[in-house]
Amino acid sequence: MTHRTRTILALTLALAMAATAVSCRKGRRLRPVRTVALRMSGYAFNETNPILTFRTGERVRFVLTNDETTMIRHNLRVAELGVPCDYELGPGESRVVIVTMPDRPGVFAYDCCTHRGMGGTLVVTDR
Numbered sequence: 001m002t003h004r005t006r007t008i009l010a011l012t013l014a015l016a017m018a019a020t021a022v023s024c025r026k027g028r029r030l031r032p033v034r035t036v037a038l039r040m041s042g043y044a045f046n047e048t049n050p051i052l053t054f055r056t057g058e059r060v061r062f063v064l065t066n067d068e069t070t071m072i073r074h075n076l077r078v079a080e081l082g083v084p085c086d087y088e089l090g091p092g093e094s095r096v097v098i099v100t101m102p103d104r105p106g107v108f109a110y111d112c113c114t115h116r117g118m119g120g121t122l123v124v125t126d127r
Helices: 003-027
Strands: 033-041 051-055 059-066 094-100 106-111 119-125
Touching: none
Parallel strands: 033 059, 051 119
Antiparallel strands: 059 094, 106 119
């Protein structure tokens, strides 16, 4: 078998494996997504920086809205769950961030990394 034939065979096998992986994922049912609105204003999320409770493995769609009337910018970070501080919202802007809660219970901090003290707690509990 020539080097070229082995390369073509290896690529064909890799593509077949990738196609199988994609079809398996498509057959898997995704967990429902719960929507949680977080409005940012006055250096707080939803006025009080609430404690938010979720189930292990739950998919959550956070709808973030900056309600400021001046040029104050906000963002959302959940460092322990891999949600980085990468996008600031200007006044009146909104953004959606989807997060899958971990498969283990725990307590995690969420915050606006631009403003100290602006943040709250995510509590993840067993089913």
